[in-house]
Amino acid sequence: DAKTTQPNSMESNEEEPVHLPCNHSTISGTDYIHWYRQLPSQGPEYVIHGLTSNVNNRMASLAIAEDRKSSTLILHRATLRDAAVYYCILPVVKLTFGTGTRLTIIP
């Protein structure tokens, strides 16, 4: 899998938007960009994925840079339940988990 770089941790206030960045400068033209999150004491949970265009679903939005070398996961209104480790992954058949970004939500 192509390498991704994420900040180790971020904090955000409750009910405010959160922008989680990911750099993937070695991405190939066919690599999908996936985001997963792992809530405390749970298995990872699929959040969203995209290829070139921005994507929205009920959980989040994914903004992909025009050159695809970076992307941003957007939580529009963070709640305490969004506190988790967020992983940005470019899978090729299998997933390779990095260290992710630990998101803390401040009440």
Place this chain on the structure above:
Amino acid sequence: SAVISQKPSRDICQRGTSLTIQCQVDSQVTMMFWYRQQPGQSLTLIATANQGSEATYESGFVIDKFPISRPNLTFSTLTVSNMSPEDSSIYLCSVDFRRDRTGTQYFGPGTRLTVL
């Protein structure tokens, strides 16, 4: 998505013994995987469980230590053999339906293993 269950959810085992972890999916899946998450660490892929053939192991993992079975398209087992305290981890299975070929995986809740 799918309902993925694992048994047991947790266990405490003695050194030198073996534990078999089960992963059951409520629908047929193309690919199943086993991961390990050591305390405070990220997930590491152990192997791909292949239906009807031997599992494909990642570097650093061997069949003698982590034998895997996949008798059908909805079930797989991972055995942690001859356990030592270093095997204390969370073991997770995941599935890929390959419906859209984007690599999306869905994870089970995990099995928390403590080896004394």
